[in-house]
Amino acid sequence: MFDFLTDKLDNIISKVKGYGTITEENISEMTREIRLALLEADVNYKIVGEFVNSVKEKALGEEVKKSLKPGEVFASIIRNELINLLGSESSPLIIKNGITIVLMSGLQGSGKTTTVGKLGNYVRKKYNKRPLFIACDVYRPAAIDQLVSLGKSLNIEVYEEGKGNAVEIAKRGVEYAKNNGFDYVLIDTAGRLQIDETLMEELQNISESVHPDETLLVIDAMMGQDGVNVITGFNEKLTLTGCILTKMDGDTKGGVALSLRHLTNIPIKLIGDSEKLDGLSEFVPTRIADRILGMGDIVRVAEKASEVINEEEAKEAAKKMKKGSFDLEDFLKQMKQIKKLGPLENLIKLLPGAKKMGLNNIEIDPKIMARTEAIILSMTPYERRHPEILKASRKQRIATGSGTKVEEVNRLLNQFEQMKIMMKNLTNGNMKFPF
Ligand SMILES: Nc1nc2c(ncn2[C@@H]2O[C@H](COP(=O)(O)OP(=O)(O)OP(=O)(O)O)[C@@H](O)[C@H]2O)c(=O)[nH]1
Ligand SMILES: [Mg+2]
Structure with missing residues (x-):
């Protein structure tokens, strides 16, 4: 997922480990290489600048110069800066004791419906929740069938009324969940552009009528930095509690995961890394930083x-x-x-x-x-x-x-x-x- 960055950073850190002492000159060279690697991985240029300056400043500090193992210290500086960039505090999913209502939003084809399936499956296993899906994509033909068959394969009930008014369906779906002992409700909505006034208003109306605890934006990692405009646009209308970055297994160099938090202030809560229904993991900055640095993610293996x-x-x-x-x-x-x-x-x-x-x-x-x-x-x-x-x-x-x-x-x-x-x-x- 972060193979490109992992390779580049690993090379740079190995080089530093080869140096007996660290000089200003070789720090400059290393930071130049880091800058290029990050830019090539599609990290936003402003962020790259701040990141590199911060690494440089810390690397020039006394601690590195005096250290017998400058490479190790350098590696840990990079790790800490990566964690900072990813948002040092992770933003876990909101899981209430009673019922939790989650509204999913996003552009067409970003992976909303698939993620509804993945997330329902995830909270059922991890938090022992009893999920219900509500089918509110009343526009795309076959959208309801897609959710229904997803529900069937996971053995999760789907509330659907066929085509109709999405706001009303959402409202009745939530009522149905409350009356039937469901405690994690996922509302699947139609894909839309953030500039589509009518459809954005529909989302706002759904939100106002069901008062979701969590409003998530599903965003395709392949969009790269254009994702920033999408997040900002949706957030103006909806007040997002987080976003989900899908298709991280695709052809992306991963830089987008490093840029979004910093540029939008909306946390990434989850990442999708396969078409399969178990391809979802929580976005925990320390774990992502370790993955980027080739240190693996043992927690995910255990999970x-x-x-x-x-x-x-x-x-x-x-x-x-x-x-x-x-x-x-x-x-x-x-x-x-x-x-x-x-x-x-x-x-x-x-x-x-x-x-x-x-x-x-x-x-x-x-x-x-x-x-x-x-x-x-x-x-x-x-x-x-x-x-x-x-x-x-x-x-x-x-x-x-x-x-x-x-x-x-x-x-x-x-x-x-x-x-x-x-x-x-x-x-x-x-x-x-x-x-
Ligand atoms: N490789 C990969 N494919 C994904 C991932 N998430 C979703 N997809 C694929 O992306 C395509 C679109 O997914 P959907 O879940 O239908 O997207 P959507 O946002 O609901 O689409 P609309 O309802 O049309 O707006 C499907 O082919 C999914 O299998 C992911 O994390 N990795
Ligand atoms: Mg869909």
Whole structure:
């Protein structure tokens, strides 16, 4: 997402780490490089100027000169300045004890409807909320169907009246939510331009009639700095509580995420980074700064994992690993959970140091996992629990059943044995993790 900036800043910081001492001259050179990198990443030029001056001033300070590790100090100056720029205090979602009403707004195609789905899913998992979607896009044909099918796939109810008056629908939808025990209401609206008087008035009317706790603007990261005008335009009419930057997985160099807060004073609350319904994360400045600096986002990894991993099963598996009784049946269960996490490459990229270890471009062949699964599924449950009984004829049967070769079955069994020994050692503290 921030690959471009990560590469550039990493190069610059590595260079500084190579210097024994820091001089005014090499600080000037570094800040010039930072300036170019930020401009190229589409950060607003005024912000770039302020950022670079501030880094320079701090880098020239006594602390860096005296430090034995100037590179480290320099890196931490950049990190702090990035956090400042991103808004040092994060602006979490508003989650009320009772009902929370959220109005979504934005230009056409910015990702409003998709984000309604993502956000409903997110608050249900993270805050245990019971969401309701209200379909207020009464203009685009098929807009209501889109929301209804999204609701169906997530098992979230949608309040809709077909085409009609958006203000009235919003009002009745909120009433419906209050009367039926929903506690997080997401109002999906039609896309509109901030200069379209009639449609902007409609949004204002919806807002006045339902009094939303949160009014979010959904904005496509690809818009780059033009996003500033959109935010300002919508904010004049609506008083936004925040914006959501979508399509951060696209072809953007990410600079927009660094510019918006500073130029508009409206916090970015969430970012969307995939078309899928779990592609949403909270925008926490320290975590974003760490991502930009290639330090990963371990919190996001944990969040994703906790969404799919069954805690009881995980504890049970850990116990078995410790005892050395972890068998192929358990392995199969673990594999199924891992599969739910989506492509592993996306997760690995978020691990601290992934880039340094060359893991950010790793490709994991889903076929290998599928073959492993097919082999285990071709075993009987008894064989999975007692792989030691697998001799030639059984192996042949398994290979045929899974469309693989006996050598592959053997390889899997050997790897599994080694893994079991390693797991036992690791969990009993006889061995250190290799990192
Ligand atoms: N890659 C990517 N695509 C996204 C993301 N968010 C939305 N999209 C895609 O953007 C397109 C438009 O999304 P919608 O949610 O329909 O946008 P909208 O703002 O509701 O559009 P209108 O209702 O027509 O104004 C769809 O193809 C989505 O899959 C994202 O974070 N990443
Ligand atoms: Mg829509």
